[in-house]
Amino acid sequence: MDQFVWKPSFEIGIEKIDHEHKRLLTHLNNGIANPNITNDIFDEMKQYAKFHFSDEEILMDRVGYPRLVTHQQGHRMFESRVEQLEGAVNNGESKAIILLISFLRDWFLEHILAEDMGFANYLRQNMNEEEMKNLFVHN
Numbered sequence: 001m002d003q004f005v006w007k008p009s010f011e012i013g014i015e016k017i018d019h020e021h022k023r024l025l026t027h028l029n030n031g032i033a034n035p036n037i038t039n040d041i042f043d044e045m046k047q048y049a050k051f052h053f054s055d056e057e058i059l060m061d062r063v064g065y066p067r068l069v070t071h072q073q074g075h076r077m078f079e080s081r082v083e084q085l086e087g088a089v090n091n092g093e094s095k096a097i098i099l100l101i102s103f104l105r106d107w108f109l110e111h112i113l114a115e116d117m118g119f120a121n122y123l124r125q126n127m128n129e130e131e132m133k134n135l136f137v138h139n
Contacts, residue, residue, distance in 0.1 A: 002032075003029045003032055003033070004025050004028055004029055004032075004105070004108070006022055006025055010025075010112065010113065012112075012116050012117055012119070012120035013120050013123075013124070013132070014059075014120060014123070014132065014135060016055065016135075017052075017055065017056065017059075017116065020048070020051070020052040020055065021108075021112055021116070023048060023052075024048055024052070024104075024108060024112075025108065027041070027044045027045060027048060027104070028101065028104045028105060028108060030044070031097070031100065031101045031104065032101055035097045035098065035101065036097075041097070041100065042082065042085075042086045042089070042100075045082045045100075045104070046079075046082065049075070049078060049079050049082065053075040053078075053079075056071070056075075056116070056119075057071070057072055057075070059135055060119060062135075063122075063123065063126070063127070063135075065119060065122060066122075067115075067118065067119070067122075071115060071119070074111055074115060078107060078111070081103055082100070082103075085097075085099055085100040085103065123135075
């Protein structure tokens with residue numbers, strides 16, 4: 001599987017969230033480059049989910065995003081799937097790490113580029129540029 005390269009079209013326009021998405025891409029590329037380092041990959045994914053999902057959900061709640069519950073369900077599905085795949089790797093299933101990398105790739109392409117972009121579009125429609133810049137000032 002080829003490494004992912006960050007593209008400007010991946011940016012949703014919220015600096016903190018874009019930075020966290022770039023971090024996910026780095027973790028994904030680390031997994032592609034080093035598929036045998038499974039504990040590190042799972043630890044990185046769980047840490048990423050803990051902080052990033054919290055940031056997004058707090059922000060979505062703060063601005064009254066109408067798809068918050070659906071978005072949260074997607075986040076819980078991500079956490080559950082990572083746990084399932086970690087269990088499979090720990091049980092010696094050799095293809096589980098490849099499934100994890102494929103899942104992360106699909107998550108990046110589907111969730112971030114569709115769901116998170118939808119949130120960014122909602123913000124742009126309901127906030128001015130200055131308000132968007134200040135979204136994480138109080139975080």
